[in-house]
Amino acid sequence: MVTRAAVLGLMSMLVAGVAVSADPEPAGKASIWGVWLGTNNLPNPDPRYRPTPWPAVELTAWGAAESKRLTTPETPDQCMPYGPMAHMSATSLFPLEVVKNAKGILMMFEPSSVPRRIYTDGRKHPEELDPTWLGDSIGHWEGDTLVVDTVGTNGRGRPLNGYVAGAVYSKTDTAPRLPVSDQLHMVERLRVVGGGEYLEDEITVTDLKTYTRSFTVKHYWQRRDDLDVLEYVCADNPRSADEGHTGSSR
Amino acid sequence: MSVLSKFVSPLAALAVASSAWSHHSFAMFDLDKEVTLEGVVKDLQWANPHVWLEVDVPDAKGGTTKWSFEMGTTGMLTRAGWKSSTLKPNDKVKVVANPLRSGERSGRLVTVTLPDGRVLGPGGPAPLPPNPAA
DSSP states (O other): OOHHHHHHHHHHHHHOOOOOOOOOOOOOOGGOOEEEEEEEEEEOOOOGOOOOOOOOOOHHHHHHHHHHHSSSSSSSSSSOOOHHHHOOOSSSEEEEEEETTTTTEEEEETTOOOOOEOSSSSOOOOOOOOBBSOOOEHHHHEEEEEEEEEEEEESSSSTTOOOOSOOSSSSTOOOOOOOOOOTTTEEEEEEEEETTTTTEEEEEOOOOBBBBOOOOEEEEEEOOOOOOOOOOOOGGGGHHHHHHSSSSOO | OOOOOOOOOOHHHHHHHHHHHHHSTTTBOTTTTTTTEEEEEEEOOSSSSOOOEEEEETTSSSSSSEEEEEOHHHHHHHHTTTTTTTSSSTTTEEEEEBBBBBOOSSEEEEEEETTSSSSOOOOOOOOSSSSOOO
């Protein structure tokens, strides 16, 4: 039975312009809250839940030039935030904590100083977006799947497949970087799979300044509530920032 | 326009996994070469973006030469069993490292043997869960 209070509450929300997600967020084993560790290169996870390889992509002229620029050992902006794609890279080096807050979801990735904020309170992207490192993310639930739409990045985040530069890691690593631009549009479909043990993120990347067409990859994390996301202050040791790696004392 | 194919083989991806998501390039280190050095801890710099270990290594002239070794983040090392107190000044250690290509006395730490015989690494992917999922 619908109570008078419920009707009044719904009416007040509609008057206030607050949209409500079509579906409630999943709970229990299907819940996305907690600590997750990317399965990229971890030996133990179920092979069904490892990231898909980057697909063959066609770079625009700008994208090709940017890829070439990034394929160097130089490492500027070492302590800057990662950008949304790298934030969701599913690396096994650092855990990702997903937390519910009053306006939506916080995703805290250990090595990035900036949490990712996904608003699920019904808002739309602003008409005019000031560019930011992580962009503007809005989300809603479709059944057990969290759909997240991200635009408004500043294009300075790390490339899709590695660090912002320093692409030459060894004699065997000659992989070109996959850059991102300020035209990045990410659509993600996040859901818990594998009996509650894995978080799947199907990411469709549209960045027509960099790539001639959209492409989709899947990343996976393993539920790891035994891990804590630890403090990371990148500017803490001036040695690396100011003295490089010469081995001189600080 | 240029076309990139699936350019990272699984093995290659595994080989560079740690460095690919590290704070910076490891191109300055000769990853194909290892040096083994024994000496006395001068300082363990427990800070980010990287933890550094400084070791005084005896030289041929009867003195010591300071070597510096770079490791992962404090979080990585914590998950690998380190504490900020794991090494103290004057502890005797043996270090295996990838040296700098420049020839300077510095390198990427591969392993360090502690005074109690334990061998620790430089941090990397988090360890497996206590009870791996079936």
